[in-house]
Amino acid sequence: MELLFLGTGAADWSPKHKGGKLYRRLSSALVNDDLLIDPGPCIYEYAEDFGTPDLFKNVKDVILTHSHSDHFNARSLIRMTKESNFEVHFWAQPAAYEKLRAGAAEGDTLPVFHPLTPMAAEVIGDYDILPCYANHGDLPEGEIPLNYIIKQGKRSFFYGSDSGWLMYETYKKIKKAKPNAMIFECTTGYAPGDERIFGHTNIAMIGIMMESIIAQKATADDCKYYATHMARTLHTTHEDTAARLAPFGVSPAYDGLKISI
Secondary structure: OEEEEEEOEOOOOOHHHOOOOOOOOEOEEEEOOOEEEOOOOOHHHHHHHOOOOOOOOOOOEEEOOOOOOOOOOHHHHHHHHHHOOOOOEEEEOHHHHHHHHHOOOOOOOOOEEEEOOOOOOEEEOOEEEEEEEOOOOOOOOOOOOEEEEEEEOOEEEEEOOOOOOOOHHHHHHHHHHOOOEEEEEOOOEOOOOOHHHHOOOEHHHHHHHHHHHHHOOOOOOOOEEEEEOEOHHHOOOHHHHHHHHHHHOEEEOOOOOEEEO
């Protein structure tokens, strides 16, 4: 199983920040070539910039963490539904589907919708997927933010974005699954006193969680750890972030990074 990071930035990145230093598109990821996590507004920008115009031709399923605009873009998903070689299925909560309907124009074909229930496992294509509780807010009424444990065969990974501290119910599922990779969000980087830690994660928080994860043997022996969803204004350079995360055994991801799980 392979995971490709299409974007590793938080909501304060935009195309005007291209050039000069490492540029991060808004967070999204592609599993193998057929499962997309978050159909955000930058996924086709990534495909164009990396010279992969057919990147989404084999996408069959799309799962959503939450419907904030940096993670969910109706036009991206509608375009994918039109251009994929396969029927596209959209797995999310009903509030997100209503946003999709509101963003559709007359004549648009919408993906097949499947409502997700937090903590209720689903078989989606070739994957066993568990949507887990996330610690995030300011969502439409009735929508609960999600993280995911995604398994194919005997290998699995945890994808967390957006979320502050791991919810206890989610941690218990992680410990049971013993994933082979953990992707933390790291929006707030090194920004002491920033109130966004109540719905996001910083480097110090990752360090504390990692201490318990390792001590409790909550992951597989070969587990690798990564950070994504990094705010432009709350981090300095990629190298500085890497140096701050290194003592915890965590690497910052970057757009175009592909990992084998």
